[in-house]
Amino acid sequence: MLEFRILGPVEVHHDGAEVPLDGSKPRTVLTALLLADNGAVSDAQMSDFLWGQHPPATYNAQIYTYVSRLRKTLRREVGITRRSRGYELRPAACSFDLREFEEQAAQGQAALAANRYEDAARLLRGALRLWRGPALTGVSEHLSDAEAPRLEEARIAALESRIEADLALGRHAPLLPELTRLVHQHPLQERFRAQLMTTFYRCDRQADALSLYEEGRRMLADELGIDPGSLLREVHLAILTADPVLRGPRRIAV
Template sequence: MQNSHREFRVLGPVTAWQGEREIPLKGSKQRTMFAALLFQSGQVVSDLRLGELLWGDRPPATASAQIHTYASRLRRQLAPAVTITRHHPGYLLQVIYGQVDIDLFESQVRFGHGALRLGRHEESVTWFRSALRLWHGAALSNVTEHLIEAERPRLEEARLMTLSARIDAELALGLHERLISEVVDLVYQYPLQEGFRAQLMIALDHGGCREEALSVYREGRRLLAEELGVDPSPTLRSVYQALLSSDSAECLTLTDCYGAGVS
């Protein structure tokens, strides 16, 4: 019996699936319109907004007709799991909750943060890891540049914040040495992201490498000054001060470094 479950993804290439079979969505314009409607599921997206995401500030004279064509094709390919209706001045998409990966991601991240606030660190790690597994590469990798510019930054920020939260939970579980290699790579990829730098300092210190941890701070301070003309954030400075004032790596905790209410 064919699996009738439908799944729609934007955390990677924009794709539609029925069970293990991918439903073809031909062309970046059609995928762009589908993703734009998914992001605003349950709300009308105007022709004007769709035109901006499809063609930028110079839509063709036939824009309305082309948008109508894309909507018709999407209806044929995705019904009955997806309903796309015309509501002046645009289109409305309705989809069953749980079929879109971004909805599942945001839900699992909320559960993870809830567990983290309650000190249930193993549970929070499970939720964060589950959320991060929903990603299949760079978000929106096969749509127009206009939609990428509009949506990818916030999606990428959400992914990095979730990754950082997962690392926080694992640090609280005492997995410092296991994390060092991963966080070194993250600091290399995102040298101006102070959260990863702070986490690397904590992991290194607990691993008995305090001088290396202090060096990570000094390098971050230099990069922030050269690239952005700013000083390290209070969070990063608090980690540095905790390292300087702590007699033993064993007494350094997330609370020591981040302070009450800082994450």
């Protein structure tokens, strides 16, 4: 069975062995077709993904060459068909890590909404384990710039939800190192900051929680010219008033 992996370096595996893809251009063509989700990618779109605003005069012929190579590499298990000035990929028996991630993440977020926190944490951990590094590594910068941000947003959303499930289960102490790192990496991401404030508070570090809020407030004002959102303000108020609900396992509202 073929396995397509794009949540990290773009790879294809067949029965456990990696299939060579011979450079960034074939990887870009394959990834664009996979991301089209059984839809066609026009020649113009593919040209943009491969060369941006400066395609070669022979771009149609070059795209055809890359598609022909992929057909040989992927054998009969994947059909790449011509569709009205474009190409469409129709995989048969195969696995695709993005599809698996989206399915598991959706199931985990549904479990979280239903207060099934153990199920949510398990499903979301499984979804996040499919990531092997930055998505779309090895494709052209044009395709990466167009598609990688939305994939990273989906990863961050799943990670936020997984942490929320862990907090709801009272697992705040083990979260401290992870959340500290995440707030450092994503200083303007208010949900991570609110989750770390809650974790500090539950670990009897109220001063650190309040300091973290002030740091975020200043950063939002200086860099974006805005005040903290409702989530940060609510957690801040709960800390100031020693809200007993914040002490125990609770779900941080979005």
